[in-house]
Amino acid sequence: MTPVLAALAGALVAGGVVLVVAGLLRRPVPSGTAPPRRGVASSAGSGRAVRSGRSGRRSRGRIGRRTAVLAGSGLAVGLLVAITTGWLIAVALVPLAVAGLPLLLAPPSTAHIARLEAMEEWTRSLAGVLTVGVGLEQALVVSLRAAPRPIQREVATLVSRLHARWPTEDAVRAFADDLDDATGDLIAAKLILASHRRGPGLASVLESLAETVAADVRAQRQVEADRDKPRATVRWVTVITVVSLVVLGLNTTYVEPYRSPLGQLLLAILLAVDVMCLIGMRLMTRSTPRPRFIGRGLPPDEVDAGASPA
Numbered sequence: 001m002t003p004v005l006a007a008l009a010g011a012l013v014a015g016g017v018v019l020v021v022a023g024l025l026r027r028p029v030p031s032g033t034a035p036p037r038r039g040v041a042s043s044a045g046s047g048r049a050v051r052s053g054r055s056g057r058r059s060r061g062r063i064g065r066r067t068a069v070l071a072g073s074g075l076a077v078g079l080l081v082a083i084t085t086g087w088l089i090a091v092a093l094v095p096l097a098v099a100g101l102p103l104l105l106a107p108p109s110t111a112h113i114a115r116l117e118a119m120e121e122w123t124r125s126l127a128g129v130l131t132v133g134v135g136l137e138q139a140l141v142v143s144l145r146a147a148p149r150p151i152q153r154e155v156a157t158l159v160s161r162l163h164a165r166w167p168t169e170d171a172v173r174a175f176a177d178d179l180d181d182a183t184g185d186l187i188a189a190k191l192i193l194a195s196h197r198r199g200p201g202l203a204s205v206l207e208s209l210a211e212t213v214a215a216d217v218r219a220q221r222q223v224e225a226d227r228d229k230p231r232a233t234v235r236w237v238t239v240i241t242v243v244s245l246v247v248l249g250l251n252t253t254y255v256e257p258y259r260s261p262l263g264q265l266l267l268a269i270l271l272a273v274d275v276m277c278l279i280g281m282r283l284m285t286r287s288t289p290r291p292r293f294i295g296r297g298l299p300p301d302e303v304d305a306g307a308s309p310a
Helices: 003-024 039-085 090-105 111-130 136-146 149-163 168-179 182-197 202-249 261-284 300-307
Strands: none
Touching: 039 090, 090 202, 090 261, 111 136, 111 149, 111 182, 111 202, 136 149, 136 182, 149 168, 168 182, 182 202, 202 261
16 A cells, blocks of 8 residues: 555545534524414514524634634644655644544533523513513513523514514514524413413413523533533543654654554544544533424424413
């Protein structure tokens, strides 16, 4: 096997690992079209789709630019290593390691927990407004003043729809779509029932719901704290492994068997197995969002059944 074929085989193996990572870590894009309910609600669904698409493109653009910069830097380093040491496989492995390890070892986002806390705070604030005897629509408008930042835009959109003379149920359903969370669906369902029945007791129901959401937030924070311990261990093990490979690479006698084409191919396979282990551990600690029961992505009959008054 010639060195060129060995480098090509190593690049193919490493490229396959990257494709596996991209496939396993890919997040499903929520459908931007809400199920047909009423004319005004369906037009709102298209507006939300545009906003969601733009924000998704901006997020992917930021990640893509950062990864491209890291990959370019790694490619330069890999070429330098290949020229100075003769390890042609470094041309493929170094860029993949520089660009891929930060993605695999980065701590997961806790934005969903912050949004849950914001929903709990807003629900409690809305319950406090309702205790003074105002109507549901007026209470929703007033609640905008104390809306937490993570959901301030969604609450402001809800208030704008109410000012635009939307039916309360349609506005609340669209609000649930904007939140795009199972807890938001639960809050919306309570508000939809209250908009039909117009009876007392909504404040106490929302207070009880806020306590439930607060308990859920505490539980999720504890789960993330427990998951962070093995993540930290994996980070340290990976750092030690990388440093050991660099140090051992300076020992020409120890790494001499890996200088051959077959040895470089074997090294690529071993590193690919290590990356697969990192991927598996990351997937094991990834949270799965709970299924929704109001809003987009559901058949119209399920949407109507999810929040219709009993």
